[in-house]
Amino acid sequence: MEIFYAATMITLGNGKKTPFWQAPWLHGRKLIDIAHVIYAVSKRKNWKVSHAMNGEAWIRKITLDASFSLDHFSQFVDLWSLLSTINLNPKVEDNITWRLTPSGNYTVKLAYELQLLVSTASPMNKRIWKAWAPPKVKFFAWLANQGISTNISFTKLRKD
Known part of the structure; x- marks a missing residue:
């Protein structure tokens, strides 16, 4: 998948095709790389952007227990502020562009x-x-x- 993501560019539309954590859809970066400790305590790891962003469902899937640290909180705030600027367009499908061809x-x-x-x-x-x-x-x-x-x-x- 690393090779696939390196050879492609994802333009988010409705978020129904794009993996939330594993795909580099947020300014060319994967959420798992931006907030790896939040990913580790997330109950749902394999879902699409549209489901995760619907009513900020990704937040409800974070396990809050005694192990939740200052690092968790810091990454959560950073991730939340980045995701709060994302607006999905229900009328447009996600677009994946192959970087290796001019077309x-x-x-x-x-x-x-x-x-x-x-x-x-x-x-x-x-x-x-x-x-x-x-x-x-x-x-x-x-x-x-x-x-x-x-x-x-x-x-x-x-x-x-």
Whole structure:
């Protein structure tokens, strides 16, 4: 899924297709990465954005017990403030754009080619995909590790 999310961009509409915790739909980040301690004490982990956001249902699924700490409270407030600005549009479906084609259209052929590239053995691959970083950073690190050129140009730094 990390590769899929790195190769796609999610534009939220009604939230019916997008996983609440695991997908990078909030400013390109996953909620599980933003608030991992809240995720750990959440009773419901596999639901879509539309269900979680309906009446702030995600809040009612947080287990409040003696282990609820200042870290939990801090992450809860941060997450709540980020989610309070989200407005779902019931008339528009979620849109997933494939970043690897100019048109943004997904093809099965490209997905298989990407999986084939990922399966290429390298000692760095495990480290890249396990590291904490936004999916697109991991993806470009992986591309660099594979020696795959991108259309992005970087300014060369040199010592004088």
